[in-house]
Amino acid sequence: MFMNWKNWRKPSVGLAAAALLSAQLFGTASTVSAAPGDVEVHLLGINDLHGQLDTTSTVADKPAGTAAILATYLKEAQAKYEHSLLFHNGDSVGASAPVSSLERDEPTIEWMNMMGFDVGSLGNHEFDHGIAALKAQLNGGLDPKDGKVMHGGSKFPYVNANAIEEATGKPLVDPYVIKEVGGVKIGFIGLVTKQTPSKVSPAGTAGVRFLSAAEEVAAVNKYAKELQEQGVETIVILAHDPASTKEGVTTGEAADLAKALPSDTPVDVIVAGDNHAMANGEVNGILIVQAYSYGTAFEDIKLLIDPNTGDVTEKSATVTTTFQEGVKPDADTVALVKKYLDKHPELTKPVGTTDGSVTRTDAYNNEAALGNLIADAMRSADFGDNAEDADFAFMNPGGIRADMPKGDITFADLAKIQPFGNTLVKLTLTGDQVKQLLQQQWGTNADGTPNTKTLQISGLKYSADMNKPVAQRITSLTLADGTPIDPKKSYTAVVNNFMAGGGDNYKVLTEASESLAGPTDLDVFYSYIVDTFKGGAITAAVEGRITNTPAAGEEKPDADGPATGRPATPTSESISRADFVSMLVESLGLNQASTSAVFTDVAADAPYADAIAEAVNAGFIKGYGAGKFHPDRSITREEMATILAAVLKQQLPTVNATSVLGTFEDASTVAAYAKTPVAQLVQMGILDAAEPGSFLPKNAVLSTEAESVIEQVLAASAS
Template identity: 45%
Template sequence: MKNSKRWGRRVLSALAAAAVLAAVPVGAAGNGKSKGKPPASSHRYIEVQLLGINDFHGQLNVTRKVGGREVGRADYLAAYLKQREAENKNTLLVHAGDAVGASPPVSALLQDEPTIEVLNKLGFDVGTLGNHEFDEGVAEMLRLIHGGYHPATGDFAGADFPYVSANVVDAQTGKPILPPYVIKRVNGMPIGLIGVTLTETPTIVTPSGVAGVKFIDEATAINKAVRELKKKGVQTIVVLAHNPGVSNPDGTNASGEIVDIAKNVDDEVDVIFAGHNHAYLNAVVDGKLLVQSYSYGTAFSDVDLKIDPRTKDVVAKKAEIVTTYHDGITPDPEIRALVEKYEAKVAPLVNQVVGTAAETITDEQNESGESALGNLIADAQRAAMKTDFAFMNPGGIRADIEQGEVTWGELYNVQPFNNQLVKMTLTGAQIRQLLNQQWQPTQTRMLQISGLRYTWSASRPVGEKVIDIQLPDGTPLKPDAEYTVTVNSFLADGGDGFTVLTHGTNREVGPVDLDALVTYIRQLSQPFSAQIEGRITKLQ
């Protein structure tokens, strides 16, 4: 797979800060304190703790900021998880997909094996598949899980913990490619854990990434697994779902696909871990506790269950979303040493200086849908293929370019998918259709552009929102004329719903998108910069 939806990376700071308001223990954890021992209960319930992450994306050595405080990194996440795990021996560690893919060089250049090794060291108990697990196809995904040989890295032992997937099935046999669920016994209590992945995955993944598999309805797959678990006497059931959801810090206004799934699955399901849209979620919907803890290891979900040993069912449940603030806690030395080992392996390439940015260049879009970084990348791709126009999908831009020296590794973080550039010919009418495909039923995806300008209006109907399209000299785009266009291979195959690109003619394959960006920046006058130029204009 090459590009996914990037559902709200920019809301990370605001939402994570809001998470501190959701529960006092979150703030306490941010200061390196544990959540404390729960009060004694008159009932002899078994207390089980589930510690979960989602959308880690191999961010082993990447620090981010929330409210001006540093968060993230595998060694800090490890310290928090080990601290919480030490408080309750009845603990399971789980992840809800996208543990790998769109990773920084420290993991990606080593086939994401470092991330799996870190999860192994932390003692994760079960995980499921996100769309990014399909980045390099089903065979490579299964190699990371089960182990095997890769020419770039040699033999790899694989994950020490099982992956579960109830709704990803073999296209020929219709059978799941992984176990639909696993049963973990915690202090004698059987806990069923079911995995599912969003059914939209084939629309946000290159065809080669999902070749040979199909994605069936999540709720249908979950309910089938629940029936089997109930026959085996399992009453405590947890779902790991790589599906989006979001809520207010107080649990109100929960929305997203995961809410619909919760309403349509068996009431025996107790907890659903969500993912994909990198957001805050801590809410109860239809009796199910739904959680999601942002992304990139900047937070984790701490779910506490009380299980009646007589019925083996959950009688109480609650959750915290805990932010992994660096201040007040010591990073885990074992994981830090592991990360440093991988950093040393990739350092010669990662640390090469490519240029110097005059100021920070971000992919934050203005009201019209244009960003400075999007312009820079689109310009680089058009220059590499020498075409009239270039179009870049925003989901493929994964980080900003910070002011100062810019290294190869930093640019890799911006474009980590290794998509090849594709040159094709489109008519003016097809280009108008392409731009109108930005407004889709569930999401708007504003392509970043080079070589043209256009205006659009929100008041016009879907399919007709684009008004005027002009060339740089101000002349209008001619519907019957032919123009050369550059896109990446993900878009060229109709990714993100831009199906008109599959009809492009005279295709030529060019360099990898990252190489094009590196080459382009190296030839710019230094220090280089990029701005929003009015290429896209929303009419009021």
């Protein structure tokens, strides 16, 4: 029996995890059978390996990954098929495990050469250290970053069509390559996410221009035509663009590309990447596939190709998780990894010991010992700018994923604490912006309950009275030595890239006057532990950096999460269209509709059916063509804007949409139907950039953003 929406609450994370696990274990594929004479080719691929050669990940509570396990899976698949090709789709290096990063990622390139990869593409992380370093990795030569590592170069081609070298006006690497297997030709065109300039330091992309969305489509069409002129009709785009498939619907930058291509495009497959998700579905007749990250999965794309015409007659894919249980690690890979681990014995021996007191206890609400340790490490990070340590550092509590265990501490323990491979970013903020950042810790859920995410800090201290409104809550704010922070003075602050982009509602960080991307958080944390404690006792404590006066009658918080008892995990999940509408309708207190909305994909007994009916009745939503609403698809920022504009119809300002949206670099990507609503909500201060300079209209809305925006809409509608 389904609940009525008026008693509805968002499904638990457990249900979402179960659905995710199902996709991980089984993937999705259509049943195909080769016509007589068709050539069956299997494209075996990975994306976002990030040099995790010796990293064991946990999937469904079971160990998965490492290059040695992945190699076994790939070799077994190759042995099973008569015709196959092996590829990787960007971010094979960068944000890497130390066994790779300490050798400037030469171990990862060496492993891919040993495995016999046929083709690769550029991801944004290939640009981390600049064009000279990228070319050394691909072409061979002395690494310009450290001047010590001698790269052997890649033995397989890399392709990319949308990163243009300004000095030549041509693609940085060949835009495409043709591979022949089983008597048929397959063309691979490479692309990298258009968000690369905002994901990499300016120095990393200096000398390169990235094509706009329209230019990118034109480039794909141009190179696809060139391939056809060379007798190639099977075309695969290795697009390091984000995509994910949920409830059978595939969305993201890769899906947007598929939609933008002409209906008669010869492109058969787009391989996605960047957001470390699973994708396996068709958009505009194009198969879109992505296999998570870190070597925990690979995709097997099955193509049936007519040898006479070169056309794909059938296509499907499976995504397989590389569980370790019962799988013998590949001996050659084990030997290669051991060679580099032996070169760096510090990676396999304890880096220190603890007494079990360095934990994240109550980090969502108060200062935590482990939070202090991580923030201190962040503040000391070297950004290669010959500057002293930053003035401050801020760490979001949801990014601290484990306690430091009692006893010997290894690199593996540190990796469990900071597993995301986030890039650190140094921002320039005024003292007033620092205060605003601290105020943004204290959010409110749609039902009015507090949603607190206390930042772990270094270089400053403050007192807060939780009995006061957020704007007056901070009663003192000083440097660590007690010197008051000057509201007008500029300070440097280190955060991770998730926060820098406005994650967890820290929107003021997107307004920093300067931004410099730097090393990965785990590398910095590891180096700080080694340099500071030199293999001895690792210590950290609650020092009084944060002094909170509890609100009267406040419930004592749980040890591992906020007072609500919510687990200490990041609230950064995307929210579906149905969830968003239900949240909005509940917040507005609507209860007028007498019949359910007529959408063919909204069952009358669905838990959100009445909420959708309320929204239709109120004129907030209209659905899509063919009577569909797509309830389970993640709602995009521009879709959210159109719905909220309908709610605020009487309060909306008159705007020049072109002028307002002109402040965003990606203004041209806002859909025509959404331009005015987006501009109106931006003008009202309800919506803002998703990351510095970009609105990202096609990005999925996170639950935290939805809650915050709805709260602002309620306030505006009441005014």
